[in-house]
Amino acid sequence: MDLRARNKQVTREAISHAALRLAIEQGPSGLALVRVTDIATAAGVSPRTYNNYFSSREEAICSFQADQSRRVGQALRARPDGEPLDRAVIAAVIELYTDPEPDRAGLGMIMSTPELEGEALKAFSMAEGPLAEAIAARTGIDPGRDLFPAVTAAAVAGAIRVAGRYWLQPGNSGPFADVLRGALSCVIPAAPRGQ
Amino acid sequence: MDLRARNKQVTREAISHAALRLAIEQGPSGLALVRVTDIATAAGVSPRTYNNYFSSREEAICSFQADQSRRVGQALRARPDGEPLDRAVIAAVIELYTDPEPDRAGLGMIMSTPELEGEALKAFSMAEGPLAEAIAARTGIDPGRDLFPAVTAAAVAGAIRVAGRYWLQPGNSGPFADVLRGALSCVIPAAPRGQ
DNA sequence: GCACATATTGCGTGTGACGCAATTTCAGGT
């Protein structure tokens, strides 16, 4: 990775981090008070530069979650070859989402702010493409002819989202890993049907 | 339903219909050319009134799909009591989404326009809440303690979305019902695990 | 230390979303 590219990444993360931090400070109800100028200032860049990286506050705020989702496919590919699909997916997701344990405030901000709903869904759905490819590769199914990889990927993304929502509920002090495992086992078969 | 409420509904649908029609005319690449004024004029209302019903063009365009999703729960509840979960869900979804056969242009516009992605995901996810409740009612599971209803609902919504994307691919002239059936059978168990 | 690609920035413009208050519309009762 180029040095220049790494600098861009640093700037990107600075903006994203500032945006999420400011959003958390104001809480879900006061998201409108988080102005573009504030985000840019907090990140140490000009408003115009902020806009070179993100085309909306929502995108900046949810960027972290989106990045996380993008890694799900690669996490599944890192699992050993012989492992059954369900075990591999569960292990990959838990590994990715509990190291470290997610930031309750950040996840809560993203998932329980109406104005962020669309962007949050986009963030979680970012996992689907790469994950579907990884599932296809693992099961040897052609994703162009069989819907199984894409449908399963969507189900996994949905399960992660539901698990997050449940974990955020007050009075839920258990580890996220347990919730994730429970959610994922509802929908992931050990192998494609009939095989 | 009140007469006044019905009039509001008529206006709402006029705006939504106009928005989708204009968007289709310009195609996914020219969505920026669909101005608020155009939508309002085409619907026969003032721009301000358009904004009383929808707070963004995207929302107006995807409103039809959102309404459709909201009906999934009720469609499942309409299935006979004894029917196994998987059959009931599949029958309910197919009934709802193939009568009539979806408008290819409209669905394509909504699902393959990047600017509409967030709103489209919101539209499909509208099904999840009511559907989860219907699943909970049918299976007798307490949705507050067990994640199965919510996870399954999310998986169903995801499967419908994936099926739609697949059905839109050129060279796919088969009935939508078949695609839906295939997608749904990937993830819906006949009953919650272990029961 | 230089040169060039690339990122950053400032400015200007067009558009959208929405609060507010005036006005129109119309359902329901007399």
Place this chain on the structure above:
DNA sequence: ACCTGAAATTGCGTCACACGCAATATGTGC
């Protein structure tokens, strides 16, 4: 048929945002 009041429509003003463009600053690689 008319009145009345609630509710919907509308116009206006405001504010913030996204983005194109061109100038400038930055720093990497030689």
